Amino acid sequence: MGGNAFAAILGPNAFPRMPPAVYAALKSRMLPKLRDLYLHTAVPFEAPEKTSYGDLDIVVACPKLVGDAGAPEGVPVDAAVNVPHAVVQEAVGARHVNPQQGNRTSNFAVPIARGEWRPFDHGKEEDEARRKAEGGDIFYQVDVNVCANKEEFERVVFFHGYGDLGMIMGLIARNAGLALGEKGLLLPNPPNPHADLSQSFDEITKFMGWSMDAWRAGFRTKRDIFEWAGSSRFFDPKNFRTRGEGFTKVKAERKMYGEFVEWALAKAAAGPAAGDEEELKVSEEEQRLTFQNRTLIHFNKKEEFDAIHDERTRRARLKQVFSGSRVRDWAELGEHWKGVKLIMDAVREKYGGDRGVLKLYEEEGELGVKSAVLNAKEQLGLLSSDVYQRLSEAQMVKAVVTRNRNIFTIPRKEPGIDAYREDALWRGLGVAMLARQGTYQVGNRRIRIHTNFKEISRPEG
Template identity: 50%
Template sequence: MGGNAFNAILQSAAFPRLPPVVYHALKARLQPKIEQLYHLVTVPVEAPEKTDYGDLDFLVVGAKLDAIGDENDAMTDGRINVSHERVLECIGAKYMNPMDGNRTSNFAVPVSKGEWDNLGHGKDELERRKVTEDGEIYYQVDVHVCTNKPEWERIRLFHSYGDFGMILGLLVRNTGMKLGEKGLEMPIPNHPPFKLSDSFDEILPFLGLSKADHEEGFQTKREIFEWVSKLKYFDLSTFRSEGPGITKVKAERKMYAQFVDWVKEKQLAMGVSTPTEGSSHSERRQQMKDDALAFFHKQEDYDTRMRELSQFATAQSVRARLKERFTGNTIQEWIGLPGHWRRTKQIMDALRLQVGGEEGILDILEQDGEDELKKLVLEIQGALPS
């Protein structure tokens, strides 16, 4: 069932699954209308072999000047967009769940009575109306406003063919990388990931996949499964669909689940009952990492990032270790002036300057001992003006 965005005001039965002919007729009717509002409008290519459809999803970018209205059209981040009210009116929606900025807004478009008759599904329409409280049913139409054309292209590809992007993301996750709407990234534990590329024109060739094949299209889900399994670093013996690092996927992602079952059948056929990650798997992950940094010309940037993180971690460690052994209270105790925080700061600043910062203080503590540091503090205290 669609209509999850409107659970607060409409029952889920008010958003029936759509027969293919109804879905495609709706798309053909609404896309020209939305094209009056935005320069680029598309619906990601649907998964093959579908027997029915839920929501109709539009990706848009670039509001047309003549579609922009009054102050209600100004987005919260300062950019200008078509107002939600204008979109609602344009597609004939009755309700909406508006989201500002680079987000997806949901619209509930009423199904006119008898609308499915000419499409050969008049009886289906009547049956779907019977299970609602007021006999009214709706199409859920989602409009995702993209920031720019590159993002529009990425999302269009990633969300094509149903769960295609999720499946490809799962395969890439098994290699230690991360692939999503924002592109290909290299995870760094406890830190934001390192961006390798946000262009699928670069990413697919790196993965050993042909973008031309993707654009030519797939007639069956099996064709998609076969194509993504050509991924250069895919290894049946270590493939996992759950466990550490793998995001749990909702049960309704049927195509994704079918792919996992397809892989498991192949694993059983080659005698793999339990995927294992041995030294060879670690070597392959490292090889992919090295290949990626070379392919995307990111080695220097990555080394710089890791150096910065190492320096930051060292500084944090120094501060933590120093805090355990040396504080302002320690200085006050040594100089015999409890509560004199201004004097304490003067001594601490002079000490840092003299020994090379907090690392220098820690070196004295760990190499020469507390007595030597106390001696230095007292010397500084004596040298400072009273």
């Protein structure tokens, strides 16, 4: 039933279900109004055998009219995807609106004029609806689904055609190990991101074994839709599932979807005729890895998929041998994570990035990578944490100054005081925490150490 978007303000009985004739008249009235505002406007094909309608869904794209109010904040006016809601509200004559910015669905509550249903011989139903509604006011809910572009518009119109057919197609695709939705056909690859196969429903339906000519010709009954959906070469009643990993729970009000499930289970119970077992359209082998490869090859995605897989594998292998914790342990830097990052950056620079480090690992093994890490540590002048654990505070400061005097000296700010930046600590100390900010007497010199522990961070990996 329509009106769910406004139930809180208009009550549950303000949106009566529409008889087919009333629905057709509303559609004929609303479409021209929205065509004045958008380049592309359509109502998806309705499901057959419906005796009433809860709302009117209109899909639109590419606004003809865009004012300042139509563009999201920070987006140029000509980049907006939806006409200002106030303009649409006035065009359709809505009293209330539930606005959604961008390519989303907005809801409009359009008042039903008194006596509007009588010309269609449904005056009694209108009167009954008014008696149930608060104050006698009743409305149509008109949902305007704004798409980002023409391509998305065409996909949404197709996928939402004929009631729950899109969801049924998605269920059949899921049984084959695929995912089908408004965005097209995908190949799930958990726990990794899915692979995009195609956004063209002409291409997708051909692959799945569905006739687009039959789809365009339309369906007279729900049974016709079920037979069309079941004509897919991937529909196998014997192995048909509706639950499990990857399957989305469907709301109970999706009655057409539920009826298809019952139809499919009935076909499974009937079973194939004697001698027809070999005619099942898809073998178990095809639905596993072999099927995945065939699918990728069909959509010319195999090379791209393999490249992504190889890159992901490479990163995983590299992380095992060249991670922050591994470098820290090799270099004996304790919690000196900034020093770890300096070493890792130096190794990457020397060997040409992560690929070069991985090549080093493949050629020389873990010892080769460890050697590169220790060489970088030496070149950077970093010392192990245990060295400073044996020094007094004054000795630590002296060591820092001695190792970094010519590199990190900054202008004196006070007479008789040599000031050194925080970088001196990072260069000279394995653990920055061992030297505290302050002024120290080292021999006949006074030394000031500047530190900022807020900048200590652990590198990624």
